[in-house]
Amino acid sequence: xxxxxxxxxxxxxxxxxxxxxxxxxxxxxxxxxxxxxxxxxxxxxxxxxxxxxxxxxxxxxxxxxxxxxxxxxxxxxxxxxxxxxxxxxxxxxxxxxxxxxxxxxxxxxxxxxxxxxxxxxxxxxxxxxxxxxxxxxxxxxxxxxxxxxxxxxxxxxxxxxxxxxxxxxxxxxxxxxxxxxxxxxxxxxxxxxxxxxxxxxxxxxxxxxxxxxxxxxxxxxxxxxxxxxxxxxxxxxxxxxxxxx
Amino acid sequence: xxxxxxxxxxxxxxxxxxxxxxxxxxxxxxxxxxxxxxxxxxxxxxxxxxxxxxxxxxxxxxxxxxxxxxxxxxxxxxxxxxxxxxxxxxxxxxxxxxxxxxxxxxxxxxxxxxxxxxxxxxxxxxxxxxxxxxxxxxxxxxxxxxxxxxxxxxxxxxxxxxxxxxxxxxxxxxxxxxxxxxxxxxxxxxxxxxxxxxxxxxxxxxxxxxxxxxxxxxxxxxxxxxxxxxxxxxxxxxxxxxxxx
DNA sequence: CTGTTAAGTGTATTTTTAACACTTTGTTTG
DNA sequence: CAAACAAAGTGTTAAAAATACACTTAACAG
Numbered sequence: 094x095x096x097x098x099x100x101x102x103x104x105x106x107x108x109x110x111x112x113x114x115x116x117x118x119x120x121x122x123x124x125x126x127x128x129x130x131x132x133x134x135x136x137x138x139x140x141x142x143x144x145x146x147x148x149x150x151x152x153x154x155x156x157x158x159x160x161x162x163x164x165x166x167x168x169x170x171x172x173x174x175x176x177x178x179x180x181x182x183x184x185x186x187x188x189x190x191x192x193x194x195x196x197x198x199x200x201x202x203x204x205x206x207x208x209x210x211x212x213x214x215x216x217x218x219x220x221x222x223x224x225x226x227x228x229x230x231x232x233x234x235x236x237x238x239x240x241x242x243x244x245x246x247x248x249x250x251x252x253x254x255x256x257x258x259x260x261x262x263x264x265x266x267x268x269x270x271x272x273x274x275x276x277x278x279x280x281x282x283x284x285x286x287x288x289x290x291x292x293x294x295x296x297x298x299x300x301x302x303x304x305x306x307x308x309x310x311x312x313x314x315x316x317x318x319x320x321x322x323x324x325x326x327x328x329x330x331x332x333x334x335x336x337x338x
Numbered sequence: 339x340x341x342x343x344x345x346x347x348x349x350x351x352x353x354x355x356x357x358x359x360x361x362x363x364x365x366x367x368x369x370x371x372x373x374x375x376x377x378x379x380x381x382x383x384x385x386x387x388x389x390x391x392x393x394x395x396x397x398x399x400x401x402x403x404x405x406x407x408x409x410x411x412x413x414x415x416x417x418x419x420x421x422x423x424x425x426x427x428x429x430x431x432x433x434x435x436x437x438x439x440x441x442x443x444x445x446x447x448x449x450x451x452x453x454x455x456x457x458x459x460x461x462x463x464x465x466x467x468x469x470x471x472x473x474x475x476x477x478x479x480x481x482x483x484x485x486x487x488x489x490x491x492x493x494x495x496x497x498x499x500x501x502x503x504x505x506x507x508x509x510x511x512x513x514x515x516x517x518x519x520x521x522x523x524x525x526x527x528x529x530x531x532x533x534x535x536x537x538x539x540x541x542x543x544x545x546x547x548x549x550x551x552x553x554x555x556x557x558x559x560x561x562x563x564x565x566x567x568x569x570x571x572x573x574x575x576x577x578x579x580x581x582x583x
Numbered sequence: 584c585t586g587t588t589a590a591g592t593g594t595a596t597t598t599t600t601a602a603c604a605c606t607t608t609g610t611t612t613g
Numbered sequence: 614c615a616a617a618c619a620a621a622g623t624g625t626t627a628a629a630a631a632t633a634c635a636c637t638t639a640a641c642a643g
Contacts, residue, residue, distance in 0.1 A: 594633105
């Protein structure tokens with residue numbers, strides 16, 4: 094079914110997850126050992142990406158890459174930008190790595206950036222010998238390749254999108270409280286929101302529907318649970334331009 | 339200097355221009371004649387695009403492509419989306435065309451979409467045997483390849499960008515009137531705006547600066563001329579999210 | 584000097600945003 | 614079982630922004 098990899102084109106995926114505290118990204122450790130001594134030459138972190146197959150479209154490649162790492166399907170996948178700087182893989186570490194592990198591929202690679210949104214950090218990561226972990230976006234410093242830049246572009250696209258479309262619910266459980274929803278908006282947008290004003294605004298969103306159910310297992314007053322109805326959203330959305338804030 | 343073309347990667351450019359009436363796009367006629375009889379097999383319109391060179395980055399390719407057609411440099415260039423559907427060049431007409439004129443290149447091409455903004459339709463188009471013309475975006479029906487889709491994506495990106503960033507001035511002359519500016523916003527956004535409310539809003543934009551100069555050669559009350567100051571804009575912009583409307 | 588054309592201007596109303604603090608409810612602990 | 618704890622839940626007022634709306638002015642053309 095799958096045929097050749099296109100040697101000049103890859104897809105890089107930024108996998109976002111929200112843990113009711115902060116916005117996180119799934120990163121893969123890249124550790125290079127000296128061929129003989131087994132000393133570590135360098136160790137850093139990368140997003141996840143892969144070249145695309147000749148008979149695979151871009152969305153399909155992004156799906157495959159996310160599925161390869163998380164086992165999940167049907168996630169939101171959003172293409173946000175493409176990266177083709179000549180020096181994007183030219184750091185010595187990157188060159189070493191590519192020579193060793195991707196020798197057959199090209200050093201000139203244009204990468205199409207996608208991000209996907211996960212409803213939880215509790216995912217069975219397919220390690221496949223890799224070390225894969227969640228990192229809060231605010232605590233990430235330098236990534237390998239040009240992945241710091243790619244991540245920044247992804248975050249700003251996500252922020253934009255979150256304001257104008259109901260995309261945040263993809264990072265919440267199907268039943269969520271308003272405080273959780275507020276924390277999500279605060280974490281992604283990087284702002285503090287007023288509880289009463291937030292709730293006033295949400296109460297006008299007919300597609301955020303209260304359930305006959307309350308939070309359980311918490312040691313305080315349990316909160317009302319809500320769900321997002323895409324159905325209602327599609328039917329009530331007008332040609333508004335600002336979704337939120 | 340320039341080396342090989344990458345056979346799987348191209349850049350397609352949507353060149354927008356504003357003529358104080360409507361938003362226009364520069365399109366190239368594509369006419370295919372039967373090899374012997376010289377009858378026209380088909381004739382349609384395309385955006386302008388080209389494969390990228392191995393040692394050329396994406397922005398550079400976009401610049402080259404726009405310059406090849408218009409001779410202009412230093413235009414605003416904005417990457418808006420990438421297109422990699424498997425069937426994007428699979429229409430029989432497209433296949434015929436590619437076989438004849440781009441035989442050496444691949445049928446599987448991922449194209450990076452850019453748009454650029456021109457301050458006028460008065461451009462010396464480098465015809466090079468091509469027929470190149472401006473078309474109002476509202477009057478464009480079917481384009482070749484997947485270019486209708488690409489154009490739609492470009493327009494919606496431009497609309498978004500126009501609301502939040504002072505990008506419209508790129509399509510106005512250096513000295514412009516408020517009516518011209520209003521018409522630009524109306525043409526791009528596809529809405530009608532109230533003159534007084536529009537002016538009230540613009541008067542708060544300190545970076546739209548009145549000049550000591552009036553319109554000349556019009557047969558009615560001449561309008562005050564204004565200029566856009568990027569300088570002032572950069573210094574006064576805050577972390578606002580909505581630029582306009 | 585009259586007609587034509589687009590420029591230019593202000594106010595009142597509605598809507599939206601922003602700021603702000605106490606009470607309620609269920610759980611835990613002593 | 615009473616008290617302490619923790620987060621849920623709730624309204625009002627003031628300021629700012631958006632909207633709707635119609636007449637006067639300046640230059641040119643005939």
